Amino acid sequence: MADSNRIAGYSAARAAPAPRYSTGMAKIVNSAIYRHTLGAVVETRIGRVILLAGVPLIWLVMLHVGPIYQMLKISLLSHYPIQPGVESHYTLDNYAIFFRESLYFTPLLKSFVFATAATAVTLLVVYPVAYYVAKIVKPEGRTKALLLLLVPFWAGELIRTFSVIMLLANRGGLNVLLREVGIIDRPIPMLYTSFSLGFGLVYLICLYMLLPLYSAIEKIPTQYLDAAADLGAGPFTRFRRIILPLSKDGIVSGCSLVFLTCIGVFATPMLLGGPNTVLFPETISGFFHGASDKWPVGAAFALIMLVTALITAAIFMRLVGGKKRNAF
Amino acid sequence: MSDKFETNRRTALKFLGTGAAVLAVPYIIRPRPAWADNGVLNVTTYDKFLPQEFVEKFQKDTGIEVRIRLTDDQGKQYNLLTAEGANPSTDIVTVAGHRYTQFINSKLLQPLDTGKISNWKNLNTAYQDAPWARVDGNLWGLPILAGYEGLARNVDYVKDAPSWEIMFDPQYKGQTSYIVSDFMTIVMQYLGHDGDFVTYVDKPDIAQKATNEARDFLIKNKDMVRKYYDAGSEVQQMFINEDIYLAHSWSGPAAKLIMDGHPIQLSVPKEGTFGFCYTLNVVNNAPNAENAYKLLDAILASPEVGAAMTRQSGYSSTMNGVGDLLDEREKLASTLPQEEVDRIIFFSSVNRDMKNEMIDRATAEVKAA
Numbered sequence: 215m216a217d218s219n220r221i222a223g224y225s226a227a228r229a230a231p232a233p234r235y236s237t238g239m240a241k242i243v244n245s246a247i248y249r250h251t252l253g254a255v256v257e258t259r260i261g262r263v264i265l266l267a268g269v270p271l272i273w274l275v276m277l278h279v280g281p282i283y284q285m286l287k288i289s290l291l292s293h294y295p296i297q298p299g300v301e302s303h304y305t306l307d308n309y310a311i312f313f314r315e316s317l318y319f320t321p322l323l324k325s326f327v328f329a330t331a332a333t334a335v336t337l338l339v340v341y342p343v344a345y346y347v348a349k350i351v352k353p354e355g356r357t358k359a360l361l362l363l364l365v366p367f368w369a370g371e372l373i374r375t376f377s378v379i380m381l382l383a384n385r386g387g388l389n390v391l392l393r394e395v396g397i398i399d400r401p402i403p404m405l406y407t408s409f410s411l412g413f414g415l416v417y418l419i420c421l422y423m424l425l426p427l428y429s430a431i432e433k434i435p436t437q438y439l440d441a442a443a444d445l446g447a448g449p450f451t452r453f454r455r456i457i458l459p460l461s462k463d464g465i466v467s468g469c470s471l472v473f474l475t476c477i478g479v480f481a482t483p484m485l486l487g488g489p490n491t492v493l494f495p496e497t498i499s500g501f502f503h504g505a506s507d508k509w510p511v512g513a514a515f516a517l518i519m520l521v522t523a524l525i526t527a528a529i530f531m532r533l534v535g536g537k538k539r540n541a542f
Numbered sequence: 543m544s545d546k547f548e549t550n551r552r553t554a555l556k557f558l559g560t561g562a563a564v565l566a567v568p569y570i571i572r573p574r575p576a577w578a579d580n581g582v583l584n585v586t587t588y589d590k591f592l593p594q595e596f597v598e599k600f601q602k603d604t605g606i607e608v609r610i611r612l613t614d615d616q617g618k619q620y621n622l623l624t625a626e627g628a629n630p631s632t633d634i635v636t637v638a639g640h641r642y643t644q645f646i647n648s649k650l651l652q653p654l655d656t657g658k659i660s661n662w663k664n665l666n667t668a669y670q671d672a673p674w675a676r677v678d679g680n681l682w683g684l685p686i687l688a689g690y691e692g693l694a695r696n697v698d699y700v701k702d703a704p705s706w707e708i709m710f711d712p713q714y715k716g717q718t719s720y721i722v723s724d725f726m727t728i729v730m731q732y733l734g735h736d737g738d739f740v741t742y743v744d745k746p747d748i749a750q751k752a753t754n755e756a757r758d759f760l761i762k763n764k765d766m767v768r769k770y771y772d773a774g775s776e777v778q779q780m781f782i783n784e785d786i787y788l789a790h791s792w793s794g795p796a797a798k799l800i801m802d803g804h805p806i807q808l809s810v811p812k813e814g815t816f817g818f819c820y821t822l823n824v825v826n827n828a829p830n831a832e833n834a835y836k837l838l839d840a841i842l843a844s845p846e847v848g849a850a851m852t853r854q855s856g857y858s859s860t861m862n863g864v865g866d867l868l869d870e871r872e873k874l875a876s877t878l879p880q881e882e883v884d885r886i887i888f889f890s891s892v893n894r895d896m897k898n899e900m901i902d903r904a905t906a907e908v909k910a911a
Contacts (some may be wrong), residue, residue, distance in 0.1 A: 239552060252555070262554040269561025276565075295624035297648050320910045383783035403716060405785055406769040485776075489767040492909040500906055503617045508902075 282520070289513035308514035318497060322519065325494040326526070328483075329476035332415045336423045336472050337465065339416060344427035344464075345457070349436070360428065367421050375485050378414045379405060406488035414486040419475050423468035430464025431457065466535040470527045477523040494519055582607045583833040586619055587636040589775075591687065591820070593850035600840050606833050614773050616641045623650045623825065633828040634837065637683060639674045639819040640889030646677050652826045653680035658835040661842035669819070669860045674888055683821030684838045686848075687794070687857035690817040690886045691724060692808040694777070694796035699787040706732045706811045709788055710763045718766050719780055720790035723905045728790060729756040732813050739897035740890045749896060757904040761911040770909065781806055793876075798856035800875035808875075810882040817886040819860070852876060 242248055255261040288294045289309070293302040312318050347359045366374065381387045384401040392398045404410055434457060442452045480495040487493070498519070501512030585592065589612050597608050611632060613619050619635050623645075630650075637645055645651050656662045662670070669675070669685040695703050700714070706728060709718050727737030735752035736742060742749035768786050771777050774795030780786045781799055789796075791808070799806040822841070824834045841847050848861035849868060858876045865873065 239555065242555070243552075256554050262550070265554050265558050269557065269565065272565060273561070295621060295627070297624060317907050317910045379779070379783075384785045385783045401784070403768070403785070405783075484772065487769075489764055489770055489909075492770075497906060497910070500902070500909075502621065503615050509621065 282517075285513045285516055288510055289517055291510050294509045294513075308510045309518065311511055312515060312518055318515065321492055321494040321497040322522070324491070325477055325519070326522075328411070328415070328491070328493060329473050329523075332412060332419070332476045333469050333473045335412065336416050336420050337469060340420050340423040340468075341427060341465075344424055345431055348428050348432035349434075356432075363424060364421065371418060372481060372485075374418055375414060375482050378410065378417060378486060382410050382413070406486070408488070408491055411483055411487045411491050414482050415476055415479065418479070418482055419472050422471040422475055426464040426467035426471065427461065428464075430461040430467075434460045462535070466531055469534075470531055473530070474523055474527055477519065580830065580833075581605060582609055583634070583830050583837055584609045584611065584632040585634040585822075585837070586611045586613050586632045587634070587822070588613060588820070588855070590854040591636060591851060593847065593854055596841070596847050596850060600837060603840075604833075604836055606830075606836065608837070620644060620648075620650070624648055628827050630825045630827055630829070633825055633830045633834045634822050635825055636686075636820055637823050638889075639672075639685075639821060640891050640894070642674070642677050642682055643891040644894060645823070646682060650826055651682050651823045652828070652831070654682055654684065654824065655835070656681060659684070659839045659842065661839050664842045664845070664862050666860050666862055672819070674819070674891065675821070677891070683823035684841065685819045685821045685860040686841065687851060687855055688817065688819045688860055689793040689857040690810065691728060691815045692791060692793050692796060693811050693815075694781070694789045694791040694799075694806055694808050696781060696784070696787045696805055697807045698805045703788070703807075703809060704812055706813050708811075709790065710766055712766075714788055715766055716768050717786050718788045719769050719771055719777055719786045720767070721772060722760070722770050722908050723901050724792075725790045726753070726756050726760065726901050726904055726908075728813075728815060729759055731815075733759060738816065738887070738890050739893045739900075742896060743893045746896060749900060753900045753904050757907055760908045764908070764911065793858075794856035796856065797875040798854075801853065801856065801872050803871075808878075810878060810885045812885070814885040814887060817888045819888070820857070 243253070255265065290304045290306070291302045292305045292307070293300050296302050343363070347356055347363070351359050369377075379386070382404040383389070384403065384405070386405070388404065389398070389401040393401070438456050438460075439452055442456055447455065478495060480499065483491060483493045484496055494515070498512050498515045501508035501515065583606050585608060587610060592608075592610060597610070600606070601608055613636065616638055619637070620641070623630060623632070623635060635645075635651075637651070665685065669688075671681070672685070675681055675683070675685065693703055693706065693709070695708075700708070708714070709720070730737035730752055733752075733755055735755070737756075739749055742752075769776075769780065771780070774792055777786075777789050777791050778795050778799055781789070781796075781804060793808060796806055796808040800808065822838060824831055824838075828834055842861060845859075845861055845863035845867055848859035848864040851857070852859045852864060852868065853872060856875065868876070
């Protein structure tokens with residue numbers, strides 16, 4: 215059907231008597247308005263490609279490029295929002311502040327350290343889970359297992375963050391449990407520390423690691439592992455020589471996703487972090503919410519964070535991902 | 543099977559239709575624009591400031607739909623209102639008295655016409671023409687709730703706290719909390735400086751020196767802090783979970799804990815503190831200004847509304863007759879001994895730009911340290 219349409223074309227179809235289709239689509243196609251407007255565009259291959267590309271392009275521009283462009287524009291203005299009697303001009307001063315004032319570098323560095331550590335921990339925690347679901351669980355049970363793992367993610371980020379607060383607080387579930395079984399007599403201050411922030415981040419973002427890893431590991435043919443075992447390879451050798459290389463794409467994808475998410479995460483560090491875990495997004499928000507009007511500086515810092523995070527992720531993907539090649 | 547994607551007329555149309563539908567979803571599901579409808583009123587205010595029962599009754603009595611947009615920060619309101627310019631999407635904002643000049647100088651508010659508020663007489667006389675409420679000869683808002691920055695403590699663990707010094711007592715290491723920018727002004731007072739910057743007009747060097755001293759003091763005592771918080775609900779949560787025993791807190795959230803029966807006490811230490819008043823203000827070019835006046839009038843119609851506001855927010859009401867409606871615990875939570883009341887100085891709107899600039903920077907430095 216597709217070939218006949220492409221070969222015969224709209225002109226031929228127009229010349230022939232209109233077939234008596236019963237579907238809504240056919241009624242639209244055979245209508246006069248369609249024939250003289252959209253039909254003429256859809257007639258050509260180029261027109262169809264433009265139509266198909268148009269929607270995703272509009273989507274990308276409106277929801278991704280547009281806001282970033284707006285942020286870029288604000289970051290170059292001397293004043294924003296524009297107030298009565300104040301003139302605004304384009305300047306690079308807002309970017310210069312970051313490089314001039316060392317105090318803003320520390321939170322950015324902290325963000326990168328936390329994101330890197332959280333990514334590494336998430337990989338270590340989630341990899342065995344993904345392997346278990348992809349290779350140990352029977353094929354008919356995998357969907358159920360995945361579904362069970364995904365259930366917590368149906369709740370929003372804030373709800374899950376508050377659940378961590380309820381768990382780790384001085385009067386939270388964990389401290390109560392430890393006290394009830396007699397391990398402690400005074401609560402351990404777990405909340406508002408690097409531990410609670412790391413714990414919360416890993417809990418919140420592990421989905422981004424789980425799915426790419428599961429997808430990669432699930433595709434590894436079991437015969438490879440059987441063959442390696444027949445040839446005398448132990449479990450660790452099989453993991454190092456077969457599973458790890460063949461799941462590399464999933465590791466790279468998962469790590470990149472988790473790292474980029476961790477860098478930009480805002481509410482969780484605000485709610486779970488302590489006085490020494492102030493990360494860069496909180497610094498940026500201070501420019502937008504503070505009493506002084508510093509939207510342009512906040513926008514410039516946001517773009518600095520975006521660019522450095524993307525460069526870091528690209529370098530990681532290049533170094534670890536490398537060029538596509540066969541595993542054997 | 544070929545993996546080449548073939549386009550034809552039918553697939554192109556299907557994709558186009560689906561894509562257009564997806565792109566149109568935000569337009570379809572979004573609420574009708576407020577400025578296009580006379581039957582609505584858009585209010586930007588803090589959580590729990592407007593009692594739900596009052597809002598429902600107002601809607602029923604007037605047929606005006608009240609759309610509440612929550613805020614937790616004066617800066618957010620100011621920036622969003624400024625960004626919207628001459629076409630604001632809100633009719634009423636909730637401004638703190640000491641931020642008046644910032645909003646007024648940017649022409650974001652319209653002067654209040656008290657002639658349109660028939661129940662104006664029900665406002666406590668102390669607030670009807672308070673010095674801070676009149677700028678450029680005009681009144682700018684309806685005062686609804688008053689509060690102060692107090693020292694909150696868990697009395698099960700901290701028996702007495704006559705001075706702010708207790709916030710730096712090693713005995714309570716890792717058990718205190720505060721909003722850095724707000725506590726900075728208190729620390730400046732504690733160190734003998736002017737935390738409100740009123741005396742620093744045209745004296746930026748002295749102001750900077752005083753700010754730096756407070757900043758360095760907070761950095762030196764950073765290990766006393768369990769968490770820097772931002773919203774009242776956070777400090778409430780920390781007290782309930784016993785993560786902290788001491789905090790610098792707005793009176794509202796702490797008083798609410800007392801009303802709810804938690805072992806919290808709120809006081810004004812000997813070095814003093816700052817008070818503030820929240821007002822409802824009609825926005826300049828408000829699309830539904832007449833509806834806004836109807837709401838302001840309805841708020842003042844009955845002390846029951848003021849009492850409900852106090853019960854919900856913990857702040858003291860500005861309306862006549864509210865005290866008679868509160869029970870003993872509610873009165874206890876929102877009342878201070880006279881000697882402590884005397885230590886409260888209302889924030890001034892003088893020299894705010896200098897203060898904001900220096901405090902914001904010092905706050906970032908404390909957090910980054």
